[in-house]
Amino acid sequence: MSLKRACAIAGVAESRLGVVPDSTVLSLQAEAFVSALADAGLHKSDVDGLLVSGAWGRLPGLQIAEYLGIQPTYSDSTMVGGASFEFHLGHAAAAIQAGLCKVAVILYGSTQRSRADKYIFQIRSDLGYQYEAPYGLPTPVGSYALAASRHFAQYGTTNEQLADLAVSTREWASLNPKAYRREPITREDVLNSGPIATPLNKLDCCLFTDGGGAVVVVSPDIAKTLDKPPVWLLGQGESVSHAQISEMRDLTITPAARSGARAFEMAGVSHGDLDVVEIYDSFTITVLLTLESLGFCPSGAGGEFIANGRTGPSGEFPLNTNGGGLSYCHPGQYGIFLIIEAVRQLRGECDVRQVANAALALISGTGGVLSSNSTCILGVE
Amino acid sequence: MSDEDLPDPDSEPYWEGVASGELRYRRCGSCDAAIFYPRSLCTECGAPDPDWAVSKGLGKVYACSIVHRPPPSFRGEAPYAVLLVDLDEGFRMISRLSEGDPESICIGDRVQVVFNDGPDGLPTPYFIPA
Ligand SMILES: [Zn+2]
Numbered sequence: 279m280s281l282k283r284a285c286a287i288a289g290v291a292e293s294r295l296g297v298v299p300d301s302t303v304l305s306l307q308a309e310a311f312v313s314a315l316a317d318a319g320l321h322k323s324d325v326d327g328l329l330v331s332g333a334w335g336r337l338p339g340l341q342i343a344e345y346l347g348i349q350p351t352y353s354d355s356t357m358v359g360g361a362s363f364e365f366h367l368g369h370a371a372a373a374i375q376a377g378l379c380k381v382a383v384i385l386y387g388s389t390q391r392s393r394a395d396k397y398i399f400q401i402r403s404d405l406g407y408q409y410e411a412p413y414g415l416p417t418p419v420g421s422y423a424l425a426a427s428r429h430f431a432q433y434g435t436t437n438e439q440l441a442d443l444a445v446s447t448r449e450w451a452s453l454n455p456k457a458y459r460r461e462p463i464t465r466e467d468v469l470n471s472g473p474i475a476t477p478l479n480k481l482d483c484c485l486f487t488d489g490g491g492a493v494v495v496v497s498p499d500i501a502k503t504l505d506k507p508p509v510w511l512l513g514q515g516e517s518v519s520h521a522q523i524s525e526m527r528d529l530t531i532t533p534a535a536r537s538g539a540r541a542f543e544m545a546g547v548s549h550g551d552l553d554v555v556e557i558y559d560s561f562t563i564t565v566l567l568t569l570e571s572l573g574f575c576p577s578g579a580g581g582e583f584i585a586n587g588r589t590g591p592s593g594e595f596p597l598n599t600n601g602g603g604l605s606y607c608h609p610g611q612y613g614i615f616l617i618i619e620a621v622r623q624l625r626g627e628c629d630v631r632q633v634a635n636a637a638l639a640l641i642s643g644t645g646g647v648l649s650s651n652s653t654c655i656l657g658v659e
Numbered sequence: 660m661s662d663e664d665l666p667d668p669d670s671e672p673y674w675e676g677v678a679s680g681e682l683r684y685r686r687c688g689s690c691d692a693a694i695f696y697p698r699s700l701c702t703e704c705g706a707p708d709p710d711w712a713v714s715k716g717l718g719k720v721y722a723c724s725i726v727h728r729p730p731p732s733f734r735g736e737a738p739y740a741v742l743l744v745d746l747d748e749g750f751r752m753i754s755r756l757s758e759g760d761p762e763s764i765c766i767g768d769r770v771q772v773v774f775n776d777g778p779d780g781l782p783t784p785y786f787i788p789a
Contacts, residue, residue, distance in 0.1 A: 408665050409696045412777040413755045414733035415741050416726060423724035424743055431722075431766040475741075476725040524696075524743055524753040529722055 280544050281368060284375040285382075286501035286508035287656070289318025289494035290618040295607040296458045298488040299392040303334045304345045306490040307387035311346060314492035319504050320381060327352040327382030327495075329370055331362035331611060334388065342385060352379035358518055359645020360558060362386075363493070363613040364652030368514035370495040380497045384617070387490030388609035410522055416475060419483055419561065421523035421647035423475035426563040428529040430477055433578035437477055439585040440562040441468035444481050444604055446590030447559065451601025453591060453631035458485055459605040481604075482562040489609035493617050509621045509656050512547070512638075515540025516652040523647045530578075533651040534571035534642055541640075542573075545655040549574055552655075553636040554623045555595070556616040558644040559602040568642050572653065596633045599623060613643035617654075624658050672711055673697050678782050682716045682772050684750050685709035695750035716772030717789055718746040725761045732778065740764050744786055757785035764788065 291313030293306045301309070307330075315322060328343055328350040335341045339355040352373050356365045363384050370382040403411035415421065429435045445465055451457035463481065471480035501508035515537035520526050542548065555574075559565045566580035575583040589597035598604075600619040603612040620639040622628050642653040666674040673696075676683035685694040687701035687709045700707050722743040729737045740761035745751050756764050757773050764770075769789035777783025 404664060405667070405669075406696055408667075408670060410753050412779075412783045413741055413753055414726060414729050414736065414739065414778075415724075415753065416728060416730050419728075420724055420726060420741060423726075424722040424741065427724050427766060428722040473725070473727040475727065478724075522753075524751055529743075 281371040281375065281514050282512050282544055283498060283510050284371040285495050286498060286510050287493060287617065287621050288496045288501055288504050288506065288508060289314040289316070289320065290621045291317050291492050292456065292615070292618060293387060293490035295456055295489040295609070296487050297391050298389065301389060301392070301488070303387050303389045303393070304342060306389060306488065307342055307385050307492070308346060310387065310490040310492035311383060311385055314383065314494050317506070318494040318496070319506070320494060322346070322348060324381045325383050326350055327370060327373060327379030329354040329356070329366035329382060329384045331355065331357050331366070331386060332388065333357065350379070352382065358650035360560060360611040360613045361643030361645035361650045361652050362611060363617060364514070364641060364643035364654050365516050365650070367493070367495065367511060367617060367654050368516055368652060371511050371514065374495065374497045380500055382495045384493040384495065384614060386611060386614045388611070389488045390610050391486055391488040406522055410524060418647050419478060420475045422561040422563050423478045424523055425529040425567060425648055426477050429563065429567065432530060433581065435566070435581035437469055437479070438465060439581035440482055440566065441465045442586055443562045443565055443584040443589060444468045446587050446593060447598050447602045447604045449590040450599050450631060451605035454601050454606055457601040457606040458487055459601070478561060478563065484560050484603035484608035484612070485605070487607045487609050489607045491614035491618050493614060507625060507658060509624045509658060511654060512657045513541040513543070513545030513655040514652065515544070518650045520649050521646060526648060530567060530570070532567050532571045532644060532648045534568045534644065534653060537651045538572035538642065538653045541653040541655050547638060547655060552638050552640050553596070554599060554620065554633045554639045555597050556599070556620050556639065556641045557597060558612060558616060558642060559598055559604050560608070560612065560644065562604070564644055564648070565597070567648065568644055568651070572642060591631065599628065599631050599633060611645070613645070616641040616643055620656050624656060669697060669699060676713070677774060677784055680774055682714040682784055683711055684714055684748065686712045693749035695752055712748070714746050714748050714772070716746070718744045718770055720764060720766050720768045720770055721745045721751060723764055723766055742770070742786060744770055754784055754786050757787050
């Protein structure tokens, strides 16, 4: 079975990002929903599928459909953390391929910065979490810090290498008018930004912002009728491995190893074919581990891979070209913005940060504490 | 342990063990896998109702992070070293260095369990250098 060309992405949009106090978590999603449909050239009445994620409400999938005034006949509320939207893309493709819907919208929003829905940092102390709760591990950063500590010890990875990724990502953000942090930073700025949980410093960590996004996924038949060129899903894989960091067997290998292998096989492409890569950067270490797990470099070589500006605007490996969760926005669950940026790059809509002749993109979302991953390969052909 | 609904039916023997100075885990009667945290089935082969066993509490640090910005209820305790420990019996658990300089512990170090009062005053397993 394959999802290759089972669907196309026809429209993408963000809501306002950053700090948006004059919004609700519902109005912010409506903002993105309306803009993404306009981008696709479709109408609200065309939407028959809805895929949402979030812990902001009691029943988010019902609350947002009600607010928008739609009654989808296919819905999916898969919640596996920040990677949920890459899972959704695969699920939407499967549903469209099965004929269950034709126009599906993937939707997210959060007002965690301006309002009280700081759900993602809520600490649980029941069930499996009762064995972790007594020790004061800050979530999620402490878990990523433990993984970084292991990678440092096992492979000699350094804070300087992680810092270089943050610097390169900021360089991309400086080219994106929508990015929250645009002022340039240096390696020393990152190293001196203060320890959160060793070895991670403050500037190794993502932003804490409001924001929403929407992605319109359509059947091949509909894609061919629209004005903008379709962006095709060529491959997708997903994998979940654990909920707590103590249950992750090898802290240096993420679920991206399995999901990435499936995505590459489905798409029938290899690493060297890719023009642009968008990888979830909740923390600098997330990117390093994902790159290794996806096979862009051997295990242990990720530090070298990301160092010295290689992933920046003047480097040879364009990565996180919108400025990422580190510098552009991070409203709790960032994964939907990976899709939005990849689609814009493939359409050639990225102005000064446009990667020349981008035709093939990989996106890889990681959720929880390196717990879940879905990797998708998108192309214009 | 700080939830009022705890211990629960899965964890009761574990916390009873901690209260009496034992670090308990479970071992599968079918495939001999060590299972932690304690569950009602074997995570390797799926066999139900693994046996309870007692660990010697000796192991090796697998990962270590010194927390400088703790969650609100742990403010005042930082910096402290959170550890992932691989116990000699073949399971991994999260814990903390009990006392002393958090910088003094390294990945690969041998450690030994101790039972001290946890955040809610109840006995909790911590580790010290072995
Ligand atoms: Zn077994």
